[in-house]
Amino acid sequence: MALYNNSAYITMSDSAEFDKLHSPGATTPHSGIYRCEGCAKEIAANQGNPLPPQNNHQHTSAQGTIRWRMIVYAQ
Numbered sequence: 001m002a003l004y005n006n007s008a009y010i011t012m013s014d015s016a017e018f019d020k021l022h023s024p025g026a027t028t029p030h031s032g033i034y035r036c037e038g039c040a041k042e043i044a045a046n047q048g049n050p051l052p053p054q055n056n057h058q059h060t061s062a063q064g065t066i067r068w069r070m071i072v073y074a075q
């Protein structure tokens with residue numbers, strides 16, 4: 001789970017960008033922290049760069065494929 005220590009620097013948003021799932025290797029739409037829907041691994045990604053590929057980490061069959069969801073949007 002992403003951590004922070006000063007609530008003055010982070011705020012709640014209901015942007016639809018947080019609802020989107022992104023495939024491994026897809027272009028990162030916004031810089032920020034992304035979480036894998038299958039295993040909860042978190043990574044930082046920069047806008048315009050590819051998200052980590054399918055071989056970034058291993059899943060069990062129950063965890064399915066890697067699907068990245070943005071959980072913190074860096075402005």
Ligand SMILES: [Zn+2]
Nearest residue numbers: 036038039041
């Ligand atoms: Zn994962």
